Amino acid sequence: MEPVRATEIMAVAGARELRDGEIIVVGLGLPQVAVVLAKRTHAPRLTSLLEIGVVDMNPVDTPVGLADSRIFHGATCWSGFLDVLGMNLHRGVVDVGFLGALELDRYGNINTTLLQEDSGKVRYFNGSAGGNDVASLAKRVIVILRHEKRKLPLAVAHLTSPGFVGGKSRAQLGLRGGGPHRIITDMAVLGFDSQTHEACLLSVHPGISAPAVQDNTGFPLRIPAQVPVTPLPTAEELRLLREEIDPRGVYLR
Amino acid sequence: MTHDNHQPREKLCTLAEAIERFVPDGASVAMGLQLESMIPFAAGHEIIRQRKRDLTLVGPISDILFDQLIGAGCARKIVAAWVGNVMMGSAYNFRRALEEGIPHPVEMVDHTNFTVALALHAAALGVPFLPTYTAIGSDLFARNEGLVEFEAPYTRETMTAVRAIAPDVAILQAQRADTEGNAHVWGNLGAAPDAARAARSVIVVAEEIVSSKVIASDPNRTVIPGFLVSAVVEAPFGAHPSPVQGYYNRDNNYYREYHRGTKTRQDFEAWLDHWVLGVGDRQGYLDLLGAERADSLKVRKHAYAARTDFGH
Numbered sequence: 001m002e003p004v005r006a007t008e009i010m011a012v013a014g015a016r017e018l019r020d021g022e023i024i025v026v027g028l029g030l031p032q033v034a035v036v037l038a039k040r041t042h043a044p045r046l047t048s049l050l051e052i053g054v055v056d057m058n059p060v061d062t063p064v065g066l067a068d069s070r071i072f073h074g075a076t077c078w079s080g081f082l083d084v085l086g087m088n089l090h091r092g093v094v095d096v097g098f099l100g101a102l103e104l105d106r107y108g109n110i111n112t113t114l115l116q117e118d119s120g121k122v123r124y125f126n127g128s129a130g131g132n133d134v135a136s137l138a139k140r141v142i143v144i145l146r147h148e149k150r151k152l153p154l155a156v157a158h159l160t161s162p163g164f165v166g167g168k169s170r171a172q173l174g175l176r177g178g179g180p181h182r183i184i185t186d187m188a189v190l191g192f193d194s195q196t197h198e199a200c201l202l203s204v205h206p207g208i209s210a211p212a213v214q215d216n217t218g219f220p221l222r223i224p225a226q227v228p229v230t231p232l233p234t235a236e237e238l239r240l241l242r243e244e245i246d247p248r249g250v251y252l253r
Numbered sequence: 254m255t256h257d258n259h260q261p262r263e264k265l266c267t268l269a270e271a272i273e274r275f276v277p278d279g280a281s282v283a284m285g286l287q288l289e290s291m292i293p294f295a296a297g298h299e300i301i302r303q304r305k306r307d308l309t310l311v312g313p314i315s316d317i318l319f320d321q322l323i324g325a326g327c328a329r330k331i332v333a334a335w336v337g338n339v340m341m342g343s344a345y346n347f348r349r350a351l352e353e354g355i356p357h358p359v360e361m362v363d364h365t366n367f368t369v370a371l372a373l374h375a376a377a378l379g380v381p382f383l384p385t386y387t388a389i390g391s392d393l394f395a396r397n398e399g400l401v402e403f404e405a406p407y408t409r410e411t412m413t414a415v416r417a418i419a420p421d422v423a424i425l426q427a428q429r430a431d432t433e434g435n436a437h438v439w440g441n442l443g444a445a446p447d448a449a450r451a452a453r454s455v456i457v458v459a460e461e462i463v464s465s466k467v468i469a470s471d472p473n474r475t476v477i478p479g480f481l482v483s484a485v486v487e488a489p490f491g492a493h494p495s496p497v498q499g500y501y502n503r504d505n506n507y508y509r510e511y512h513r514g515t516k517t518r519q520d521f522e523a524w525l526d527h528w529v530l531g532v533g534d535r536q537g538y539l540d541l542l543g544a545e546r547a548d549s550l551k552v553r554k555h556a557y558a559a560r561t562d563f564g565h
Binding site: 051053054068072079080082086089090122124125126128129136137158174176 | 287288290313314333334335336337342343347348351352361363365366368369370371374385386387388389390391392393410411439440441442443444445446447496498502503552556
């Protein structure tokens, strides 16, 4: 069998964060893979929502992007923004939201808008989309990103989506959602300290050392004396990922 | 605020007529309200050909349509939650305009998908703002005067007041419409129902014009009622390269080609000449696209809804 890829470890780590019966707002890519995997293993009664207004997708084949009718296939309800982002997410019934990030800092704040180069020149990227809404309002936020020093700075260049802004609690900030909960990268899984709200190392993926993770992180990570290793996918999880959920390797390769 | 649809005038018209009449220079235009689906590219290209200027573009995510309008020099201001090429990342005209003022400077007003929807919904309700808990603590406030923190009555909490956005015109794609503009839309709706009710005038671009009997046979499917509509246009494949549920799928290669083909200003100008300025009208675009490519995008595995009884 082919060796396990980092993307597969990430998808499985994401799936295992989801509990049966939960309501999840999911985006494009690995989060979508993680939700489908959870649903086909330990959490068959997950409800997935796409922000545009799709409830309970049951994708056929591997959809490319969020406008692929294959992802909408088998959905039980189609509505719109006011329903999913408003009457579900804003009302507070969404348990988990998945996000990506251009930059993520030690307090879990996310930047997807712009960067400033050393010369002072501003480079624009894309903006919030529904990211700020999910970051503000979901009970637990899971961020998936590539582990690079420049993507994990001490403070984001622009605060598009709030985590624990300035190290404050979410209640102090007046934010309804619970904030960042897990950061899943291709090297490790990070969490947040319940007192200081700073990111800390929870586990390293097989073959990765804690110092290597710190070397690739732009802020000091709290590292426990004994660092657990992120569990490898089971044979059944790998089979589902490779044969059923993403056989063409659209997201996992 | 009145809708510009009171005159008993024939609503069915060509795309060129609809754009000429309802999209004046300086107008605010809501389009691309359903994320990556049903984006009115045909209408956008007609706006470019008519060389409209100083437009304010409103929409959550417009995929590459806003980028094209920016590159063509039509836009002065962008009110959006996200601008780019959803599949590929960057949109080069958007970046050139913001970073270097090419072809001219453009003002960006940052929203989230939900605050765009709320702003349109507020206008649809006729109220000046709507409250939300989203965006608190973020830098969005610095880049959008239409987001203000305030203390809520009754609870004394800090909330965000999202200012209403009433676009001059909303351009909405529909699967089918009658000549009065009653439009059946299905699939994910995004903020389309809100925009249809927020705008002063509405242009419906439909894949097919059908009889009023077809519309009345399934009134729950009428997302845009005709009395709100100013102009109705029949434009098959009018949303290409974005998808229309039940008609055609997304042309992913087109987005890849656009990404590769618009990296420099010079490349974009060539792209614009080829696909927009050089084709004359939408039929010319479809001829250039080719019947084979269009055919390959059509929905093949049909899945029809169960019959619904509206009898008495």
